[in-house]
Amino acid sequence: MATPPSPRAPSARPSRRRRRRKCRAPAFKNARHGLPGALRALRACAAAAAGGAAAGAVAGPEAGTITKSNLQRCLQVYNYDEVLFQKNQLCPTCTLEKPARSKHCRVCNRCVHRFDHHCVWVNNCIGALNIRYFLPYLGTLTLMAACLALLIAAFLLQVVLLSGLMLGSYQEWATEINSIVQHLFLTFPRIVLLLGFLLLLSVLVGSYTCFMSYLLLTNQTTNEWFKRRAGCPECWLLLPHQQHSTFQNEYSKDFLGNIREVFRPNIYLKKKEM
Template identity: 40%
Template sequence: MAPQWVLVCHGLVTLLVLVSFLCGHWPIFKGTPIQRIHQFITFGAYDYFLRFVGVVFGTKGTDAVLSVEYFCCDRPNPILQVLYLAILGGIYYLIAKSIFVYIPGYYLSGLHRYTSLLAVGVGLLLFLLTSFSDPGTVKAENVSQYLSAYPYDNIIYSEKECSTCKIPKPARSKHCSICNRCVSRFDHHCGWMNNCIGERNTRYFMAFLLWHFLICVYGTVAIVLVLVGRAKELRVIYILTVYYGIENSFFSLAPHVVQWLLSSYNTQILVTVFLGIVSLLLAGFFGYHAKLCLTNTTTNETFKWQEYVSWQKKLNEARASAAALKASLNGMSSERKPPESKWRSFFRKSPLEDVEVVVKSNMYDKGFIQNLSEIIFPLSTRASFTQTKSKSG
């Protein structure tokens, strides 16, 4: 197989695995091979591995694997943080080693050596801010202030006590089992940050996603411009058309130009493909969380609403079925009526068609501008929150 086809196949397989791992649980992929690959990667492969360890090493081996799993998945740990730094440093090293030698070039000035370093530095700063900032930890000392931040909607949030912290549980908060703390406006626990994403650091998290998306797009475009500039400087098109007699058209020249790029700049091509795939994934992830922010919803609340709507729908269907059964029993006990026409019974509307539609009613959605302001300026950082704190004190 030609090298270019090996690279194409490698890129497609990498994209499939990344999309399946990160997005395979999305409803849009339900019942597709992507969902099955996701289940195998996240559950199936580990289950087979655990069984294999149990057969070969017995219960001691299984216990050792489970202890490692507990440390990696159920307790705060810096593994993914270190992995992020390794990926960021490795990619920047490859770019500096394989691209900086051609800068300045035909299309890029020498300034891009420094702007790339600045871009990575800002990305690292946003990573540190998100990782080490307070997500909005609810404690006995400040629980009264967080209780006043958001009212209970008595749908997915009602007045109750956290069974672990033994303090009142504010609306929109959740006890994180990994960090072992209650977090205000809890979104999710991010392993890459080794921190919860909550009310006070969602802004840093969103900035982190957007900035890294822009970095990947910037890196992809910069490398493409470097490669196009090299082709221009080395007069590749001129040589192919004049000395090799290849027709001067896109479809005739493209395979030869690609072959030249893969043979001369394979490292740069691999980095470009990697950055392109990551930029697509970051765009999807940022878009999903941007929609949540603009509707004043969290990832945790999305699952809560799904459970509520599903439960209410089943409850309404059960009520409709019970009402239809009661009506039919009443009809049987009354005077016997002439048998109904088969055609009439065939076209009769099912009682389930009259089921009341369950509508999501999010009282925290206060409009585009106010929702965005609550992300940029969290309620717990405002003067009104401080005043409430001083009064309660």
């Protein structure tokens, strides 16, 4: 009499689908994997706002230009300090009176209210109404580069720990950092070069972000800062005892006032008109 075949014992080995799901799950449990994408989205929004917003238009749909229709309002916003900005000066290109803290941009061919500089990365002038978007753009760009550099450094550190490079030796000599860096560069050349580029980008853009934050807190523009550093051509009009005195920024207010003027320019302009 033939014995029935015994049922096969369930295998302890998990299925392929189960194994794949088990290996992929921990990668998405860490929240840092979504941080670079979120910073990239914020940077794109800030760049679009800084590049598309009017640089210094007080009113109307003009792309930041000071025209005859809004010239009187621009003239009432800031007082002339008689050092960097003089009264009754005309723009030779626009043939309009130059408001205080304004400048004619040769790239855009327009006069911009509270001109800071012309940024080639956003393809627009940075002025009164879009510098509030340019500063978050710099901040998110710095954070995104630093975050990506941190993730790549964590990946390379994990490779070193799992491969046991720190425990290796050669002729009774312990493994040095130079040997590990050389091994990583020969094994992952593109990743190591990308890490170096991101570190350099973080330092450069981070330094520029700090400089722009300093200008924000002191109520200066890049154009005014360079003029004061180079020496304005009107300083010779001052008296001898005033030429060597400490320069006082007439436009600087208190800490919150300087921040409010940059991030809420519309309300500030309305207050000046009243």
